[in-house]
Amino acid sequence: MTEDWSTDRHEPVAVGPPRRRMSRAARARARRMQRRRRFFSGVAVAVLVVVVLGVVFLGSRLWHGMFGGNDFAGDGTADVVIEVHSGDSTTAIGQTLQQENVVSSAKAFVEAATGNDAIAAIQPGFYKLRTEIPASGAVTRLADPKSRVGQLVIPEGRQLDDVADVKTNAVTDGIFTLISKASCVDINGEHRCVPAEDLKKAAGSADLTALAVPAWATAPVTAMGADHRRLEGLIAPGSWNVNPSGSAQDILGSLIKASAAQYEANGLLDAAATTRLTPYQILVVASLVQREAKPQDFAKVARVIYNRLAEHRKLEFDSTVNYSLDRQEVATTDADRARVTPWNTYASEGLPATPICSPGQPALAAAENPAPGDWLYFVTIDLQGTTLFTRDYEQHLANIELAKHNGVLDSAR
Numbered sequence: 001m002t003e004d005w006s007t008d009r010h011e012p013v014a015v016g017p018p019r020r021r022m023s024r025a026a027r028a029r030a031r032r033m034q035r036r037r038r039f040f041s042g043v044a045v046a047v048l049v050v051v052v053l054g055v056v057f058l059g060s061r062l063w064h065g066m067f068g069g070n071d072f073a074g075d076g077t078a079d080v081v082i083e084v085h086s087g088d089s090t091t092a093i094g095q096t097l098q099q100e101n102v103v104s105s106a107k108a109f110v111e112a113a114t115g116n117d118a119i120a121a122i123q124p125g126f127y128k129l130r131t132e133i134p135a136s137g138a139v140t141r142l143a144d145p146k147s148r149v150g151q152l153v154i155p156e157g158r159q160l161d162d163v164a165d166v167k168t169n170a171v172t173d174g175i176f177t178l179i180s181k182a183s184c185v186d187i188n189g190e191h192r193c194v195p196a197e198d199l200k201k202a203a204g205s206a207d208l209t210a211l212a213v214p215a216w217a218t219a220p221v222t223a224m225g226a227d228h229r230r231l232e233g234l235i236a237p238g239s240w241n242v243n244p245s246g247s248a249q250d251i252l253g254s255l256i257k258a259s260a261a262q263y264e265a266n267g268l269l270d271a272a273a274t275t276r277l278t279p280y281q282i283l284v285v286a287s288l289v290q291r292e293a294k295p296q297d298f299a300k301v302a303r304v305i306y307n308r309l310a311e312h313r314k315l316e317f318d319s320t321v322n323y324s325l326d327r328q329e330v331a332t333t334d335a336d337r338a339r340v341t342p343w344n345t346y347a348s349e350g351l352p353a354t355p356i357c358s359p360g361q362p363a364l365a366a367a368e369n370p371a372p373g374d375w376l377y378f379v380t381i382d383l384q385g386t387t388l389f390t391r392d393y394e395q396h397l398a399n400i401e402l403a404k405h406n407g408v409l410d411s412a413r
Contacts, residue, residue, distance in 0.1 A: 081127070103135045112135035201228070232355050233358055237360050268282060271367075294380075316346050
């Protein structure tokens with residue numbers, strides 16, 4: 001006989017010890033705790049959702065910018081000047097273009113530039129492009145030499161101010177004018193230049209730290225007060241890049257910083273360490289050599305300068321008289337030579353207060369390593385540039401007569 005357990009046995013209502021009955025207050029607290037847990041759980045979920053969405057958004061933007069994205073179309077919307085730095089890879093250039101909104105992505109530019117020799121060989125400097133142009137258009141514009149802006153070439157022997165020739169009235173552009181012309185660029189139909197007068201003003205008034213004046217030049221530059229010519233010689237000759245978007249102060253500072261680095265790399269500080277002259281004084285000597293001699297005689301003229309300084313003789317160089325006059329004349333007048341200026345070596349013993357021009361590397365090398373000799377005088381005696389050196393004053397006078405006979409008067413000493 002089969003037993004029917006369903007009618008005789010019952011499932012227990014609960015397992016374990018009997019539960020205690022909760023008070024009303026306890027039940028209220030439990031309900032509050034439960035609601036609080038649900039609230040904070042909801043907040044946590046919401047925060048997590050926001051974080052995830054943010055990561056997805058930023059990740060998509062990064063992916064879009066670096067690895068893909070729709071290319072721009074058309075001729076662009078506005079002119080912009082970008083800089084290619086020394087050592088920039090194609091990817092680095094692409095990132096600069098993306099940051100300036102020239103291209104939609106660095107990847108698009110890199111792909112468009114692949115195999116382009118002009119981009120692979122692009123020189124550091126400033127380039128005028130357009131914003132929001134196709135990557136292929138950016139490659140074409142960047143490779144076009146006409147897009148290069150801010151190119152500055154300073155010839156050896158130039159000074160900051162323009163110089164007029166007394167006889168011909170021809171004007172030789174000074175460094176301020178050369179910088180101003182190099183800064184010119186057409187932006188959205190507007191022709192912009194940094195005025196030479198702004199550069200001149202900044203040269204005389206800007207803080208020396210902002211102008212990047214090197215420590216070895218700070219004292220003599222400070223001694224010149226607010227005279228803009230306190231910066232003479234601190235901008236080296238050569239090829240430079242000028243930011244057309246920069247201020248006068250920023251442009252001067254960048255040029256002085258780069259020039260000081262160049263001077264030092266070429267041995268200026270080392271040469272000063274082995275002589276009784278400061279680096280700045282060697283720079284002054286080099287400027288005199290640049291103005292007074294032909295390259296083949298640089299080292300000999302440097303020795304004449306050092307010999308005359310050692311014997312406490314005035315240098316008596318016409319170039320130092322002409323400098324303060326801002327003009328060139330073959331033979332200075334007695335009145336000009338009598339004027340006491342910080343540069344006139346007829347009126348005062350010793351070196352000029354500042355360089356009188358920007359000397360080139362050959363003149364600097366001569367000032368750093370003068371030729372051996374006891375000469376005190378020199379004079380160019382013919383139009384071919386033949387220069388005679390002597391220690392004997394009577395011989396020097398005879399050489400001057402020879403120079404006069406040959407029609408050469410500007411180099412007589």
